[in-house]
Amino acid sequence: MRPSCRVPLLATALTAAALTAPSAAGAAGDGTCARLDGVRVPGAAHQRGACLADLTTAGLAGTRYTDMADQAGLTAAATRSPSGVPGVQIDGYFPDSSRFNDTHGWAHDAQFVIRLPDRWNGGLVVTGAPGNRRQYATDTAVSDQVLARGYAYAATDKGNSGVDFHLDGDRPGDAVAEWNARTTQLTRAARRVVAQRYGQAPRRTYMTGVSNGGYLTRWQLENHPELYDGGVDWEGNLWTGRGRQPLTALPVAVARTLGRATDEDMYAAGFPRGSEFLWPYHEKAYWGVTQKIYRAEFDPAYDPDCPGPTAGSTPERILAPCPSDAAYDYASRPASVHRAVERVALTGRIGRPMITLHGDLDALLPKAVDSDVYDGMVEANGRARLHRYYTVAGGTHVDGLYDSHPDRLRPVLPCYLSAFDALVAWVERGVAPPADRTVERPADGDVVGSCALDTGGAAAR
Structure with a gap:
């Protein structure tokens, strides 16, 4: 039985489902059951x-x-x-x-x-x-x-x-x-x-995903473009053997949680100014568990005792950071660690059209160490014509946080749906999406129900 608490996208939903008997409909041979x-x-x-x-x-x-x-x-x-x-x-x-x-x-x-x-x-x-x-x-x-x-x-x-x-x-x-x-x-x-x-x-197959699902979208369009016609990447995680990625940013967040890092350290690590109101929640539910389990995936020798044979048997143990992670320095770790990351690393060499969205208040995977970097990788590999990148003003990593901060945040989902429709028009009708930009709040204030990608800041290219 999974403990009944909520932890981040990069971690897991630990709540247990209450699933009841099926509710099937239709008889064999009708439209629903055909074939x-x-x-x-x-x-x-x-x-x-x-x-x-x-x-x-x-x-x-x-x-x-x-x-x-x-x-x-x-x-x-x-x-x-x-x-x-x-x-x-x-x-x-x-x-x-x-x-x-x-x-x-x-x-x-x-x-x-x-x-x-x-x-x-x-x-x-x-x-x-x-x-x-x-x-x-x-x-x-x-x-x-x-x-x-x-x-x-x-x-x-x-x-x-x-x-x-x-x-x-x-x-x-x-x-x-x-x-x-x-x-x-x-x-x-x-x-x-x-x-x-x-x-x-x-006739068409599209790949898409949120967070790690966004990482999968990037990887699939880089490595198996023959299977897809395009994809929408919703703040995908960036794994890369060198440079900025989660294992370079999250240790600073763990250090801040333990009182060993300042706000300026956070900004230098890529966490956005203006997201400070989200940090107390992330300290409790996001940063510690995310750093320790992903570091354990790629670098288990760093601290074999934490998380150890399990990340924890109670919500408190699961969400608690490993104190040793506050000093984790990915750049100085052995070459074997970097090779482990490079096995699953992204390159930016996408082979199909892709649209990326990322909230500018993401305090788990800050865009400065994620989608900004990935957009640069795509461009450096000569694939910019296949990519559009939209920053969602007021968006953060999980839309559920909008319910706690409706005056400061907005859901990314409406922008995602607009991006999906834009991708389809791009692939199937040759209608180029708007250039890269920051998408501002809708003029009518309906952040839950609408998002127009062609409104906002100046194009990046």
Whole structure:
């Protein structure tokens, strides 16, 4: 049983789901169930299909077909979600030796969900779980939205989940490397499932994701552009063997938590001025656990006793930082550590159109050490024509924090939806998106329901 507390996107949602009996609808042979018997997920060790009257969270909340607890904090309470999308849902898992994911009582990793709406527009959207959450984490933020547009949808738990994810694999970096492999595996399988269900392969396949899901978007478009037509990266995590990345910024935040660093130290590490009101919450719920479990993934020898065999058995132990991390200096660590990161590092060599969004008040993955750097990597590799980068004024890492600070923050989700529509227009109709810019608050003040990418500051290029 996971402890009932909430921790960050880069960590996991530790809340336990209360899943009830299924609420299936439709009889074999009707529109919802058409071709269900013939749908097989290639390579899956187990799958379970159901015909459902509504594939969105409005219809699935409280059933075993989603997990509202795993979505906690990712969207603002006032998020306007579509509903009434009938179709087929397939849950299952690929062969895997780790057992972190206990969804459905399976105690088996590499779990996935595939949703196939009755009214299909010919497209497929693929994502991976943010942080160390699981396959239902972005149901409200992504699945609901794309299903309502007619897309088939597929999501993976990335092959490991929870705050002990770093224990998966045989060598440093294995767990994160599996994220990429599982996303590729699901994309290939989902494309074939779509062909089985609708009688034709998807005309377009888009990759997208939030936080670590954004990292997956970047990696997939760099390494497997043949599988996708484009992607939207929502403040993706930046892993790079050299230069600024989370393991260079988070130790300073841990040091500040322990009273060993000043505000000026934070600014120098890349944390944005103006985000100070978010720091007390991040001290309690974000910085310590994120640094220790990701450092343990790439550099377990640095402090073998912390986190040790587990990141903790109580919320307090899980969220507590390792004191040794306050002095962690990634640049001076052995070459083996850098090689572990370089195994999963991004290059900026994207092969398909991609749009990146990042909030200017992100206090977990500050844009100065993340998307600003990645945008420069894309440009340095001569791929700027394939990339657009929008800074969302007032956005932070998780939209749920808007509910606590509606006067200072705004949800990023409306801008994400505008970016997704802009990507589709770019790919399918050749309509170039607005140039790079800062997207200011909408003139009507409706930050929950609207975001126009063509309003805001001057273009960067």
